[in-house]
Amino acid sequence: VTLAACGGSDSGSDGGSKSSGELSGTVTWWDTSTVGSEDKVFKKLAEDFTKKHPKVTVKYVNVPFGEAQNKFKNAAQSGSGAPDVIRSEVAWTPEFADLGYLAPLDGTAALKDQGDFLEQAAASTKYNGKTYAVPQVIDSMGVFYNKKIFKEAGVEVPKNIAELKTVSATIKEKTGKTGLYLRGDDPYWFLSFLYGEGGDLVDAENKTVTFDNEAGVKAFKTVKDLVDSKAAITDATNGWDNMQAAFKDGKVAMMINGPWAVADTYAGKEFADKANLGIAPVPAGSAGQGAPQGGHNLAVYAGSKNLDASYAFAEYMTSAESQATIAQQLSLLPTRQSAYLQKDVAKSEMIGFFKPVVDKAVERPWIPEGGSLFEPVKVEYTKVLTGQTTPEQGAKAVGDAYRKLLKDWK
Numbered sequence: 001v002t003l004a005a006c007g008g009s010d011s012g013s014d015g016g017s018k019s020s021g022e023l024s025g026t027v028t029w030w031d032t033s034t035v036g037s038e039d040k041v042f043k044k045l046a047e048d049f050t051k052k053h054p055k056v057t058v059k060y061v062n063v064p065f066g067e068a069q070n071k072f073k074n075a076a077q078s079g080s081g082a083p084d085v086i087r088s089e090v091a092w093t094p095e096f097a098d099l100g101y102l103a104p105l106d107g108t109a110a111l112k113d114q115g116d117f118l119e120q121a122a123a124s125t126k127y128n129g130k131t132y133a134v135p136q137v138i139d140s141m142g143v144f145y146n147k148k149i150f151k152e153a154g155v156e157v158p159k160n161i162a163e164l165k166t167v168s169a170t171i172k173e174k175t176g177k178t179g180l181y182l183r184g185d186d187p188y189w190f191l192s193f194l195y196g197e198g199g200d201l202v203d204a205e206n207k208t209v210t211f212d213n214e215a216g217v218k219a220f221k222t223v224k225d226l227v228d229s230k231a232a233i234t235d236a237t238n239g240w241d242n243m244q245a246a247f248k249d250g251k252v253a254m255m256i257n258g259p260w261a262v263a264d265t266y267a268g269k270e271f272a273d274k275a276n277l278g279i280a281p282v283p284a285g286s287a288g289q290g291a292p293q294g295g296h297n298l299a300v301y302a303g304s305k306n307l308d309a310s311y312a313f314a315e316y317m318t319s320a321e322s323q324a325t326i327a328q329q330l331s332l333l334p335t336r337q338s339a340y341l342q343k344d345v346a347k348s349e350m351i352g353f354f355k356p357v358v359d360k361a362v363e364r365p366w367i368p369e370g371g372s373l374f375e376p377v378k379v380e381y382t383k384v385l386t387g388q389t390t391p392e393q394g395a396k397a398v399g400d401a402y403r404k405l406l407k408d409w410k
C-alpha cells in the first residue's frame, strides 16, 4: 500500500531530503501489527505523516509477526529488499543491532525527548552503548474474563492457581463452560506460570541457565495439571485463532492475553457490550506473581537510502500524540510517560489496568540471543501439555538447548 498525500511526491526517488531540509523520497515501512484490528490505525498514522511531508511517500507493507524477523534478516543480509523502517519486536532489536542491520539513532531526528520514554521500554533499544530503535508500544499480560459467565457462576476472579482450579470447576458445574483457554502453541503464554513458581528462563546477570531448575519443572507441572484437571483447554497449533474464538464466543470464561488482543476481543459477540470484558492480574503461583514484558520498537535499516525521512517517520510514529491515538483506539500501551497524561489515555480503563502491570512486568535479558530462547520452550511446552514428554524431561531439554545456544553459560 503506497500512502502519499494528495500533493503527490517525487516518484520513485529514494534520494534523501533536499538541501532545503524538506523531506522527500520513499520510506518503505514493514508493520507487523495485526491485520483487521490494528493495521488500519497504524496505516492512518502513516498517512497523516505524508500529509505533513507531502514530498515523502510511505510504502506501507504489513508483514506477519511470525515471518518478519527472518524476512528482515534475509533481506538485510542479501542487501536487497529490506525496508527503510521496521517494527522490530523487543527481542529482535538487540539481535538486529548486533548483526549491524540497524542505523544507530543517537543524535538523529528519530530520537526526541528520550527522557520521556519508560525505562523498561527504552532498555530493549540500547545495545553496546548506542540506541538502535525508538520504543513504540510496551505490553504485558493479564487475565481477560467474561463478567456475565462469572456472575452466572457466582464466582470471583482467581488470584492464584488453586483458586483458578476451584473457580473453573464451579463455572463448569454452574454454566457448562470451561474456565480457562490456555494458549499452548506460544511459549509466551507459559512465562507467567514460570514466574509464579519463582522461575525464569535465565539469570543473565550471572550467565546461568535457570529454566531447568525445580521452579521450571514445577511450572510445567502446574500448566499440565490445569489441562488434566479440565480447568483449562488448549491446542497444540493455531492457538491464537482458537483462543480468540473460544473467548469471543463465550465458550471459555477466561483467557490470558495482552493489550494487543483487546481490539479483536471487542469484535466478539460476547463483548459487543465492552463492559462485559474484565481484566485482572495473572494468577499467582506458589512462589510469586508476575507477567512478562513484551512490546515493539521502530528501527531504521542501516542500508536505507533515505535516512532523513526514515528518522522523521520513526519519530512521528512514536510521538506522544501518535501513541495517544493508538492507546485510545487500540488500548495499546504508550512507551512515553507524557502520552499517559493525555486525557483520552488517562481515562481508558484498559490502559488504567495494564499500566501498573507493565510497571512490574518481569524484564527479559536484552541480549542478541534473547529471541532464540523461546523456540526450545515452544517445543517442550506443547509436548508437556499434550503428554508427549514429562515436566522433568521437558525442562531438562530446554536447559540443554540453552547451554548449547549460550556458550560458556552455566
Ligand SMILES: C[C@H]1O[C@H](O[C@H]2[C@H](O)[C@@H](O)[C@@H](O[C@H]3[C@H](O)[C@@H](O)[C@@H](O[C@H]4[C@H](O)[C@@H](O)[C@@H](O)O[C@@H]4CO)O[C@@H]3CO)O[C@@H]2CO)[C@H](O)[C@H](O)[C@@H]1N[C@H]1C[C@@H](CO)[C@H](O)[C@@H](O)[C@@H]1O
Pocket (backbone or CB within 6 Å): 032, 033, 034, 038, 065, 066, 067, 068, 069, 070, 089, 090, 091, 092, 139, 186, 187, 188, 258, 260, 293, 294, 295, 296, 370, 371, 372, 374, 375, 378
Ligand atoms: C518463537 C518466537 O520467539 C520470540 O518471540 C517472542 C517475543 O520475543 C516475546 O516478546 C513475545 O512476543 C509477544 C509480543 O511481545 C506481544 O506484543 C504480542 O505481539 C503481537 C503484537 O503486539 C501485535 O501487534 C501483532 O504483531 O501480533 C503479535 C503476535 O501476536 O504477542 C507476542 C507473543 O505472541 O513472545 C514471542 C514468542 O511467541 C522471538 O522474538 C521470535 O519472534 C520467535 N519467532 C521466530 C523464531 C524463528 C526460529 O528461531 C522462526 O524461524 C521465525 O519464523 C519466528 O518468527
